[in-house]
Amino acid sequence: MLLIECPWCGERAETEFSYGGEAGIARPPDPDVLSDAEWADYLFNRSNPRGAHRELWNHAQGCRRWFGVERDTVTYRIAGSFRLSDGSDNREG
Amino acid sequence: MKKYSAFSLIRNALSHNRKWREAWRSPEPKSDYDVIIVGGGGHGLATAYYLAKEHGIRNVAVLEKGWIGGGNTGRNTTIVRSNYLWTEASLLYEQSMKLWEGLSQDLNYNVMFSQRGVYNLGHTLQDMRDIERRVNANRLNGIDAEVVNAEQVGKAIPFINTSPDARYPILGASLQRRAGVARHDAVAWGFARAADARGVDIIEQCEVTGINREGDKVTGVETTRGTINAPRVGVVVAGNASVLAAMAGLRLPIESHPLQAFVSEPLKPVIDTVIMSNAVHGYISQSDKGELVIGAGIDAYNGYGQRGSFHTIEHTMQAIIELFPVLSRVRMLRQWGGIVDVCPDACPIISKTPVGGLYFNCGWGTGGFKATPGSGWAFAHTIAQDRPHELNAPFDLERFTTGALIDEHGAAAVAH
Numbered sequence: 001m002l003l004i005e006c007p008w009c010g011e012r013a014e015t016e017f018s019y020g021g022e023a024g025i026a027r028p029p030d031p032d033v034l035s036d037a038e039w040a041d042y043l044f045n046r047s048n049p050r051g052a053h054r055e056l057w058n059h060a061q062g063c064r065r066w067f068g069v070e071r072d073t074v075t076y077r078i079a080g081s082f083r084l085s086d087g088s089d090n091r092e093g
Numbered sequence: 094m095k096k097y098s099a100f101s102l103i104r105n106a107l108s109h110n111r112k113w114r115e116a117w118r119s120p121e122p123k124s125d126y127d128v129i130i131v132g133g134g135g136h137g138l139a140t141a142y143y144l145a146k147e148h149g150i151r152n153v154a155v156l157e158k159g160w161i162g163g164g165n166t167g168r169n170t171t172i173v174r175s176n177y178l179w180t181e182a183s184l185l186y187e188q189s190m191k192l193w194e195g196l197s198q199d200l201n202y203n204v205m206f207s208q209r210g211v212y213n214l215g216h217t218l219q220d221m222r223d224i225e226r227r228v229n230a231n232r233l234n235g236i237d238a239e240v241v242n243a244e245q246v247g248k249a250i251p252f253i254n255t256s257p258d259a260r261y262p263i264l265g266a267s268l269q270r271r272a273g274v275a276r277h278d279a280v281a282w283g284f285a286r287a288a289d290a291r292g293v294d295i296i297e298q299c300e301v302t303g304i305n306r307e308g309d310k311v312t313g314v315e316t317t318r319g320t321i322n323a324p325r326v327g328v329v330v331a332g333n334a335s336v337l338a339a340m341a342g343l344r345l346p347i348e349s350h351p352l353q354a355f356v357s358e359p360l361k362p363v364i365d366t367v368i369m370s371n372a373v374h375g376y377i378s379q380s381d382k383g384e385l386v387i388g389a390g391i392d393a394y395n396g397y398g399q400r401g402s403f404h405t406i407e408h409t410m411q412a413i414i415e416l417f418p419v420l421s422r423v424r425m426l427r428q429w430g431g432i433v434d435v436c437p438d439a440c441p442i443i444s445k446t447p448v449g450g451l452y453f454n455c456g457w458g459t460g461g462f463k464a465t466p467g468s469g470w471a472f473a474h475t476i477a478q479d480r481p482h483e484l485n486a487p488f489d490l491e492r493f494t495t496g497a498l499i500d501e502h503g504a505a506a507v508a509h
Contacts, residue, residue: 001402002394015404019393021348040494044346044437048335050397073349074397 005081006059007067020056022046023068023084050074056084094290097201116282117161117289122296122321126154128476129314129323131301131337132330133157135166135277136454136461138284139469140327140476141293142200147470148477151292154323155285156316158300162281165331168399168431169462170354170376170388172367174211174272176238178227181487181499182440183234188484189467190236190271196466202283204275205381209366211272212246214416216261216372224267231269239268252363252419261373261415274367274378274386280465304341310449311341327452327476329468332397332432334455341448345455346437346493350391351401351430352459355409357423359383368416375412384426387413391433391459400430433459438498443471443481444489452476453490 002014028034028042053073058066070079095101095114105113128144130137133155144150173193175186197203215221224240231238242265247255255263285295296318303315304326313322328337332349360383369376375389389409392401406428414421436442436456441464443454454472457464471485481489492498 001404014402021395036494036496040346041344044493045344046335046346046348047339047344048348048395049339050333050336050349053395055395071394073395076396076398 002071002076002078004057004069004078006062006065007081007083008065009059009062012059012062016059016061017057018060020058020066022048023054023056052079094201094286116286117295120294120296122154122156122294122299122316122318124320124322126294126321126323127152128325128327129153129321130155131314131326131328132164133161133285133295133297134164134329134331135280135284135465136331136457136468136472137327137329138281138288138295139466140329140454140472141295141469142284142288142291143470143473144477145288145291145293148473150477153288153292154294154296154321155288156299156301156314156321157295157297158317160297161285161295162278165431165433165461166277166281166465168354168429169277170378170386171274171277171380171462172211172272172369172376172378173206173275173463174269174367175236175463176211176213176227176231176267176269176272177501178230179499179501180230180234182501183231183236185467185471185484185488186464187234187236188470189464192466192470193275194271196275196280196283200283200287202279202286204279204283206273206275208271208273209378210268210270211367211369212241212250212266212268214246214266214368214370214372215264216370217264220372221264224265228267237269237271239270241266241268250364250366250368252417253368254416254418259415263416272367274380276381277462280462284465284469301337301340304337304451306341306448309447311451325450325452325476327454327472329454329472331455331457331461332434334434334453338453341446341451343446343448345442345453345490347434347442347456348395349397349432349434350394351396351398352388352391352433353401353405353409353428353430354386354388355406355425355428356380356384356386357420358426360385360423363419370412370416373412373415375409375416377413377417385420385423387425391435392430397432398430399432433457433461435459437493439501440499441468441488442490443468443475443485444491445475445479445481446490
């Protein structure tokens with residue numbers, strides 16, 4: 001089980017969190033100007049890297065806030081957590 | 094290839110089983126092939142086999158980074174069924190089912206396909222409505238399916254808890270009698286042997302590190318054993334599909350997740366069918382060795398580590414004990430994980446790509462084993478003809494742009 005650090009609550013067991021997938025995917029500001037392929041890329045395509053991965057987690061059984069985690073998808077080692085409101089990520093915190 | 098038969102068993106027994114030939118060669122890779130298949134799992138080997146058998150393309154290499162049967166082919170829970178909801182999906186899986194039914198004879202290799210039936214349990218009124226809808230959809234597509242009630246479930250599966258007082262009472266199930274299990278290793282070995290006999294080079298310990306292109310045409314691959322050229326490359330690597338796609342500059346609508354499975358200590362025969370439950374989320378059957386074979390859902394996070402988290406194991410065991418309280422003291426013998434490539438609509442991609450001569454077969458997610466022969470059959474057609482067969486045409490990459498998704502989530506009898 002992963003030990004995940006919530007930026008607000010500290011280190012907690014993985015079972016307190018729910019997973020939100022790849023971080024840093026910004027909703028296009030004006031979807032109407034996108035082609036179908038560009039919209040599909042935003043909606044469905046993912047980088048799914050083998051290695052370092054920046055991803056979203058929600059502290060569902062705690063403070064219920066979203067934050068980011070950088071984690072290796074092969075070793076599962078967590079490099080650290082980050083707040084989305086730092087501007088280091090495009091989704092709202 | 095020496096044909097396996099009762100006579101060959103007796104003859105080899107008389108020579109103390111010292112004269113069995115290897116089941117497939119271990120050739121050095123040639124510099125050029127007509128087709129390269131990346132990935133020596135069941136799907137890749139089946140693709141190579143049907144390329145040779147159905148399309149006469151025998152100058153084929155199957156490149157496997159590990160050993161045959163060491164990836165997801167050897168890590169699944171061996172369930173075979175075709176009771177999917179949507180017509181596109183059910184016809185594809187039914188094609189596979191028909192190939193399963195003749196596979197041991199076709200390959201001259203006993204894949205131990207056992208049509209012992211699959212029960213998909215319903216625990217709520219909505220479950221039962223979904224089951225009735227799916228059973229009717231299956232029957233309209235000519236696929237055997239029936240609805241059974243809790244009493245019939247209890248009669249057919251003696252130790253299952255059908256008490257109305259259960260936390261999640263069993264109200265009924267769908268039953269596909271033609272469904273069942275097959276021996277997963279034998280499927281890999283049988284396809285490997287039969288493909289090899291038709292001239293296919295199976296090259297193990299050969300990892301693809303790059304995909305070579307000239308303009309927008311593929312020219313071959315870079316591997317840990319040198320450059321191998323081919324005008325057509327089919328990639329069928331399950332959990333590593335995104336990694337291979339990135340080598341060709343493509344992005345896929347796929348996320349890789351660990352999926353865990355377990356076997357118990359061997360028991361006397363106790364379960365003679367396959368039971369799956371979407372609501373409590375577990376599935377179970379018993380192998381010929383007596384081990385209970387158990388699986389459940391994926392770990393939520395992206396992962397390539399072939400292992401998952403312990404709470405997923407706990408969740409699975411809760412589900413199994415909910416269904417079979419009698420198994421509460423059974424010890425688990427082994428636990429492992431495979432890496433599954435999950436698509437947003439829980440359906441596979443068997444498709445051409447924007448790169449000429451490059452084909453992808455991926456996105457089978459948690460349910461690829463059952464499709465092994467059908468997947469290879471359809472992918473071979475796609476590669477040989479440079480266009481999909483009508484059975485896999487709906488499963489192209491373009492569907493994510495057009496929006497014609499085939500939403501099998503949940504409807505596919507077990508959550509993905």
